[in-house]
Amino acid sequence: MSEPLLQAVDLECERDARLLFQNLSFSILPGTVTRVEGPNGTGKTTLLRILAGLNDAWSGELLWCGQARHQNRESFLRNTLYIGHRPGIKPLLTPLENLRALMAPRQPVPDQVLLQALAGTGLAGYEHVPCRNLSAGQQRRVALARLLIADEPLWLLDEVFTAIDAAGVQAIEALLQQRAAEGGAVLVTTHHDLDLPGMKRITLGGEVNHER
Amino acid sequence: MWQFFHKLGSPKWFFGIATRFMPWLLAAGLLLLAAGIVWGLGFAPKDYLQGNSYRIIFIHVPTAFIAQSIYIMMASAAVVTLVWRMKLADVFVKAIAPVGLVLTFLSLFTGAVWGKPTWGTWWVWDARLTSMLILLFLYGGAIALDRAIADEKSAARAVAVLLLVGVVNIPIIQYSVEWWNTLHQPSTFKLTEKPSMPAEMWVPLLLSVLGLYLLFGWLACLRMKTEILIREQKTRWVKELVLAGRG
Amino acid sequence: MAFDSFSAFLAMEGHGPYVWACYGVFAILLGGLMIWSRRRHRSVLAECRRRYQQQDQRANKGQTKTAATFTRVEVSQE
Amino acid sequence: MNAEVRPVIKPATASVGTLAAMLAVFSRDVRVAFRQRQDLLNPLLFFIMVVTLFPLGVSPEVAFLKQSGAGILWVAALLSVLLSLDHLFRHDFDDGTLEQLILQPQPLFLLILAKTAAHWVLTGLPLVLLAPVLGVMVHLDGNSIAILCLTLLIGTPVLSLVGAIGAALTLGLRSAGVLLSLLIIPLYIPVLIFGTGTVAAAAEGAPVAGYVALMGAFLMLAVTLAPFAAAAALRISLSNS
Numbered sequence: 001m002s003e004p005l006l007q008a009v010d011l012e013c014e015r016d017a018r019l020l021f022q023n024l025s026f027s028i029l030p031g032t033v034t035r036v037e038g039p040n041g042t043g044k045t046t047l048l049r050i051l052a053g054l055n056d057a058w059s060g061e062l063l064w065c066g067q068a069r070h071q072n073r074e075s076f077l078r079n080t081l082y083i084g085h086r087p088g089i090k091p092l093l094t095p096l097e098n099l100r101a102l103m104a105p106r107q108p109v110p111d112q113v114l115l116q117a118l119a120g121t122g123l124a125g126y127e128h129v130p131c132r133n134l135s136a137g138q139q140r141r142v143a144l145a146r147l148l149i150a151d152e153p154l155w156l157l158d159e160v161f162t163a164i165d166a167a168g169v170q171a172i173e174a175l176l177q178q179r180a181a182e183g184g185a186v187l188v189t190t191h192h193d194l195d196l197p198g199m200k201r202i203t204l205g206g207e208v209n210h211e212r
Numbered sequence: 213m214w215q216f217f218h219k220l221g222s223p224k225w226f227f228g229i230a231t232r233f234m235p236w237l238l239a240a241g242l243l244l245l246a247a248g249i250v251w252g253l254g255f256a257p258k259d260y261l262q263g264n265s266y267r268i269i270f271i272h273v274p275t276a277f278i279a280q281s282i283y284i285m286m287a288s289a290a291v292v293t294l295v296w297r298m299k300l301a302d303v304f305v306k307a308i309a310p311v312g313l314v315l316t317f318l319s320l321f322t323g324a325v326w327g328k329p330t331w332g333t334w335w336v337w338d339a340r341l342t343s344m345l346i347l348l349f350l351y352g353g354a355i356a357l358d359r360a361i362a363d364e365k366s367a368a369r370a371v372a373v374l375l376l377v378g379v380v381n382i383p384i385i386q387y388s389v390e391w392w393n394t395l396h397q398p399s400t401f402k403l404t405e406k407p408s409m410p411a412e413m414w415v416p417l418l419l420s421v422l423g424l425y426l427l428f429g430w431l432a433c434l435r436m437k438t439e440i441l442i443r444e445q446k447t448r449w450v451k452e453l454v455l456a457g458r459g
Numbered sequence: 460m461a462f463d464s465f466s467a468f469l470a471m472e473g474h475g476p477y478v479w480a481c482y483g484v485f486a487i488l489l490g491g492l493m494i495w496s497r498r499r500h501r502s503v504l505a506e507c508r509r510r511y512q513q514q515d516q517r518a519n520k521g522q523t524k525t526a527a528t529f530t531r532v533e534v535s536q537e
Numbered sequence: 538m539n540a541e542v543r544p545v546i547k548p549a550t551a552s553v554g555t556l557a558a559m560l561a562v563f564s565r566d567v568r569v570a571f572r573q574r575q576d577l578l579n580p581l582l583f584f585i586m587v588v589t590l591f592p593l594g595v596s597p598e599v600a601f602l603k604q605s606g607a608g609i610l611w612v613a614a615l616l617s618v619l620l621s622l623d624h625l626f627r628h629d630f631d632d633g634t635l636e637q638l639i640l641q642p643q644p645l646f647l648l649i650l651a652k653t654a655a656h657w658v659l660t661g662l663p664l665v666l667l668a669p670v671l672g673v674m675v676h677l678d679g680n681s682i683a684i685l686c687l688t689l690l691i692g693t694p695v696l697s698l699v700g701a702i703g704a705a706l707t708l709g710l711r712s713a714g715v716l717l718s719l720l721i722i723p724l725y726i727p728v729l730i731f732g733t734g735t736v737a738a739a740a741e742g743a744p745v746a747g748y749v750a751l752m753g754a755f756l757m758l759a760v761t762l763a764p765f766a767a768a769a770a771l772r773i774s775l776s777n778s
Contacts, residue, residue, distance in 0.1 A: 016363065017446070054636055055776045057365055078552075078642035086633025090565070092572040097565075104561030105553050105641040105648075130572070249482070254468060255461055264471035268481045275485070294769070314492050322481045329474050349723040356719050360710045366777035370706050373770045374720060377702055380762065381724050384755070388727035392734060427489070431496060438500040441507055454507045459500075 003066060004029050005079075005154050005185050006051065011060040013046060020046055024060070026202055028185045030153060033176050034200040036189045042205025044189040045085065048158045051187065052082040078106075081152040085159055087143030091132035095123055095142040098131060102146060109149055117148040122168070137163040147175060155179070157188045221298040223440045224449050230433040231458070237433065241426030248420030256412050265329040268322050270417055274424040276319035276344060282312035282428070283347065286354070287379035290372035300436075302368035303443065305375070306358060307435035311428060313351040320344050339393040343386055350378045364443065558643040559651035566655035569628075576624065580617040580660050581667060587613035588671050599676050606675035607685050607736035613671075614664045614689060615696060615725055621660045622700040622721070623714045625652070626771070630708050630778075639775060646764035649771070653694075653701045653764065661693030684739040688732040691752045695728050698763035705770035709778050728755060 004027035012022040020043035028034060036044045049055040051062070053069070053076065062069040064076040089098050095118055096111070103109045118127055121141040131139050140163045147155070161169050169192065176186050177196055188194065252270035259266035286308065292301035323341050324334050335341070354371050361367035409417075441459065444450045453459055462468040471478050570577055591609045592602060602609075629635040638648055668689055672682035703721035707713040735748040 052640060054639060056772070057363075057776055074642050077640055080640070082636070082640055084633055084636050086631070086636070088633040088637040090569055090628075090632060090634060092569050093565070097568065101561060101565040102637060105558035105643055107552055108557075253478075253482070257461055258472075263474055265474040265477055267471070267474075267478050271481060271485045311492065314488055318485055318488055321484055325477050325481050329477050346723050346726060349719075353720040353723065356716055357706060360707070360712065360716055361777065363777050366773055369773045370770060373702070373766055373773065374706060377699075377724065377766050381727070384727045385723070388730040392730045427493070431493060434496050434500055438496070438503050441500075441503050445507055445510070450507070451511050454504060455511055459504050 002030050004063075005065060006069075007061075007063040007066070008051070009061040009063065011047075011050070011058060011062075013043060013050060013055075013058040015043070015046060015057065021204055024202075024204075028154065028187060030185050031180050031183045032198070032200055033180045033186045033188070033196050034202060035194055036187065036202045036204065038204030044204060045158055047202075047204065048082075048156050048187065048189055049084070052080065052084075052156050053077065054082075054084075079152050080154045080156060081146065081150045082156045083143055083146065083158065083160065085162075087140065089131050089139050089142050091139075092130060094128045094130055095134070095145070096127045098142055099145055102143075103149065107149075107151060113149060114145075117145040118142070120148045121145045135163075137165060137168070140164060141168070144172065147172075147179075153184055155184065155186045157186065159190060160188050161190050161192045161194075221296070221300050223299060223303070223444055224447075226300055227437060227440055227453070227459075230437055234430055234433050237426050237430040241423050241428075241430055243423070244419050245423030245427060248416045248418075248423055251416035252413075252420065256416055257410065259413075262330055265326060268326040269413075270420050272319055272322040272326060273417060274421045275315045275322065276340075277421060278424055278428055279312055279315035279319055279344070279347065282308055282315065283350065283375075283382070284379070286312065287375045290375040290379075293368055293372040294376075299443070302364070303436050303439045304432070305368065305371060306364075307439050308428075308432050309351060309355050309358065309371075311431050311435070313348070313355060315428075316344060316348045316351055320348060337393070339390045342389050342393070346385055346389070347382075350382075354378070553643075555643045555647055558641060559647055562638070562648050562651040563655045566652060567659065570655075570659045577659055577663070580621045581663055583620055584613050584617040584664055584667060585671065587616060588675065592675070602675040603677065606672065606677045607681060608733045609675060610668055610671055610685060611689070611692075611729055611732045614668070614693065615729060617664065618660060618693060618696040618700060619718055619721065619725075621656070622697075622704045622717060625656050625701060625704040626708050627704075627713075630775075635708075635771070635775060639771065645768040645771070649701065649705075649767050650760070650764045653697050653767075656701070657694050657697040661689075661697055664693060665689045678740075681736055681740055684745060685736050687749060688735050688752060691749065691756050692728045692732045695752075695756050695759045696725060698759040698767075699724050699728075701767040702763055702770055705767045705774060708771070708774040728752070731755070 006028040008027075009025050010022075011024040013020045024047075026034075036047055038044055046055060050058050053073070064072050069076050088102060090101075093101070096114060099114050099118060100109075100111070103114065115127060118124065121144055123138060123141055123145070126134060126138065131142060134142075144160070144164075160172065164172065173194065173196060176188070179186055180196075180198075249270055253267055256267070256270075258264055286305050289301040289304045292298050293305065320341065323344065327336055327341075328334050354374055357374055358367050358371045361370055437459070441450060441454070462471075469475055469479075588609055591605070595601065595605075626635060629638065638652075639645060641648060665686055668686050669682050672685055677685065700717075700721055703717045703724075706720060707717045710716060731748055731752050735745050735752070738748060739745045
């Protein structure tokens with residue numbers, strides 16, 4: 001059994017005086033895909049933001065590689081890739097410039113590789129078109145191009161399939177599976193019916209009692 | 213020690229203590245303030261330079277002094293909010309900010325009215341009045357920010373950051389305003405500067421400062437209790453307390 | 460007593476209006492803040508009590524949460 | 538499933554240096570700004586217009602303008618920096634760039650320092666460069682203009698840095714623009730006082746080195762403390778969104 005990358009112990013989160021979840025414990029192991037599921041408004045995105053380190057209105061414990069996350073923040077941040085609802089694409093920049101800016105603080109990547117990654121997401125020929133002229137799905141793909149080069153062991157992907165066409169969805173599913181096979185850990189939230197072999201699930205919004 | 217600290221942070225514990233102390237705070241505060249004011253207005257000797265208008269000092273100085281110290285208290289509570297995330301510190305800041313605003317306004321108002329018979333004008337861009345005016349802005353900003361953020365935890369932390377930035381700035385502002393004042397007008401007027409004040413003047417002043425402090429304590433307790441009720445509605449202890457008719 | 464008579468006390472040698480205006484505004488604002496804070500406390504208390512009683516009533520009735528069905532709501536055309 | 542071959546957890550030291558990351562943040566902001574040049578021009582136009590209002594609204598007399606010119610220019614510069622601050626984080630907040638910025642392994646306050654530096658280069662610096670022209674228009678003499686530009690050069694970065702705190706605090710709020718001004722203007726007062734005071738002292742022939750040094754001290758203080766406060770404020774604002 002390999003050691004978990006990220007471990008949550010008794011997570012509890014209250015938002016706008018409403019209890020989203022409590023006593024939530026799980027481990028994210030290398031080589032797994034985990035899907036966070038639950039109806040609208042049960043805190044899927046909030047959970048992902050908590051795990052990524054964006055939201056700090058929670059209580060409980062988060063362990064990174066067995067140690068408290070807040071004491072290993074730099075190592076955690078360096079080794080975690082988070083892509084949110086709003087993926088950080090500047091409408092005024094081209095896909096290539098956007099990808100370059102997103103990768104720059106993480107790992108040095110030559111432009112050649114960036115172009116390959118963009119081509120891999122089906123954006124060949126659009127590398128130098130400002131992103132505001134691209135469709136929603138294409139803009140999303142610029143952000144997802146990071147997945148083709150990212151070396152972070154843990155990926156946190158919020159609504160990764162939004163605005164992506166059917167063929168694209170299949171390709172991304174395959175990518176996630178391949179990543180797990182390589183030993184990466186992936187955590188996704190999605191409304192699309194994702195069911196990969198060996199996939200784990202975290203279900204929110206079931207038995208949470210709203211009264212204290 | 214740590215346990216005491218923890219206890220201090222518990223809204224329930226505070227609620228009980230505050231309820232017990234409040235009548236005493238109110239009674240002692242009113243008594244001291246009334247004594248200070250009656251003494252100051254009716255019995256203290258006339259000032260040989262300013263005449264009777266100086267009697268405004270017995271409310272001007274207490275309001276100015278407490279208005280300034282409330283800002284310092286809020287900034288100290290801000291540290292507690294940011295470092296230890298103590299709920300009671302959030303409540304404290306939110307409850308006393310409007311009190312600080314009102315007292316700052318009162319000190320400005322009394323200062324301005326005092327200026328009219330003394331200097332012949334309602335407003336002088338004197339270093340102290342200007343500093344108090346800026347303090348009024350700082351209070352206004354903190355309250356406005358608190359109102360603007362819906363989530364109360366985030367609001368408390370954002371206000372805490374603002375307060376700390378403000379408290380770092382206050383000495384700088386004070387210093388620059390004083391420098392600016394000497395640059396533009398040689399300061400001939402000083403509000404309260406006196407080489408020595410006779411005891412018949414400073415004793416009533418001290419009484420009214422103490423009295424106003426105690427009344428501030430009462431107001432703080434009351435307003436904190438209100439805020440605790442709002443925030444802790446869902447807890448069982450508040451429910452029992454409210455249904456039992458205590459509070 | 461620093462004054463000879465009550466009227467002298469009120470007049471304060473011509474400075475009366477200023478002094479009394481200050482003390483008046485001070486009394487109104489401070490007293491107002493105290494009374495208003497107290498009223499607000501009372502009203503919050505009453506509001507809490509009302510909510511708790513409502514909650515208890517609802518708990519006794521035992522309401523259940525309904526799931527979303529997205530059925531169209533019929534609007535009568537009269 | 539083969540869990541044996543897995544990516545190695547890298548050591549905590551980031552493989553990209555902090556300086557490189559700061560440079561990336563800076564160059565992206567500059568690049569985005571140059572794609573939308575109108576936004577760069579707006580604070581400058583505002584600056585010119587506010588200065589124009591004073592001769593029109595108060596008096597075009599040379600004596601008045603000579604005396605208040607430095608103050609007018611300083612107030613106008615302050616207001617136009619204030620106007621541009623709302624954009625400092627807003628676009629990044631809307632498109633998610635800010636989330637990515639916070640999640641970088643490099644220290645956040647340094648990245649914010651880089652962003653603020655970009656903001657100053659794009660708004661503060663052009664104001665300083667434009668100031669001599671407007672200085673001539675309000676009849677300031679050569680020496681006063683030089684001192685005015687010097688104080689603006691030292692003072693406008695302080696405006697950007699302190700303003701960044703306000704921009705971070707009001708991020709995502711409804712009436713952010715007005716609120717930002719309410720929070721920040723009191724904090725701008727020392728810079729304004731010393732900025733105009735130095736010019737006034739120079740006009741009277743007093744030595745100004747001490748005042749300029751003091752403004753330099755303000756700048757140092759702002760550079761060291763403001764990014765920390767802005768970083769804390771950003772974390773709070775994003776946690777709330």
